Amino acid sequence: MTGLSDLPAFVSDLAGWGVLGLTLCAAMEKLVPIVPSYGVLIVLGMFVVPDVAGLPWALAATTAGSTLGSLIWYAAGRWFGPQRGEALVQRAGCYLSLRVEKYRQLTGSYHRNQFWITVSSQVIPLVRVYMAFPAGVMAIPLTCFTTATFVGALAWNAPFLMLGYGLRESHIDPSTAASTAISGIVVVEVMFALAFRFIRGRA
Structure with a gap:
């Protein structure tokens, strides 16, 4: 991924709509997670944010x-x-990379601290996309869910947007910088996932 042209067409089109476009890009990333969110945010920071004031x-x-x-x-x-809700996941979860076992685990997690579970879910790749569905199924209070989601999304979006903008201001070729940063994040993500599975297997 080296620029806006590497994003899905509807996302790159929306990105040209200013602040409203950025809002819609982020919303669509949650609804149609074709591209990893950090990739979208880094590219937006590099090629859409006009200046530091923006x-x-x-x-x-x-x-x-x-x-x-x-x-x-x-x-x-x-x-x-x-x-x-569970019947839907059983029928269509495979298309969304959401297994029934994972769905039940996400739903069960809401029996604990609802606010912090929601906040933390927003900084976990993939989980951040679908966690809202079991939250709705469990009828988590709307105010609690909205506030926690906003806090978690802020914590997730900020570093990637700033990284993208910082890379643009560096002396590195923007296309090379974007692809290198995203590739590095993917490698780290895979390493964490493998380590997590290894630890769970040893437990």
């Missing part, structure tokens, strides 16, 4: 968009409810 606006817009996307998943969870 960073806070970009961060606010993408955080609002991420929260909006999660609220749509949350509303779907509330509408389906526990029984229909």
Whole structure:
């Protein structure tokens, strides 16, 4: 991924709409997670944020968009409810990389601290996309869910947007910088996933 042209067409088109476009890009990333969110955010920081004064606006817009996307998943969870929600995951979860066992684990986690579970879920790849659905199924209070999602999304979006902007301001070729940064993050993510599986296997 080396620029806006490497994003899905609808995302690159939305990115040209200013603050509203950034909000919609972040919302669509939650609803149609074709490209890893950190890739989208790094590219937006490099090629869309106009200057350092625009960073806070970009961060606010993408955080609002991420929260909006999660609220749509949350509303779907509330509408389906526990029984229909699990039935949906059984039928269609394979298309969303969400197994029934994982769904039950996510749902069960909400029996603990709902606020901090929601915050932490926003900084875990893939989980941050779908956690809102079981939150809706479990009927987590809307105010708690929205606030926690916003806080978590802010913590996730900020470093990647700033990294993208910082890379643009460096003396490295933007395309090379973007692809190198994203590749490095993918490697780290895979290493953490393998380490986590190894630790669980030893437990």
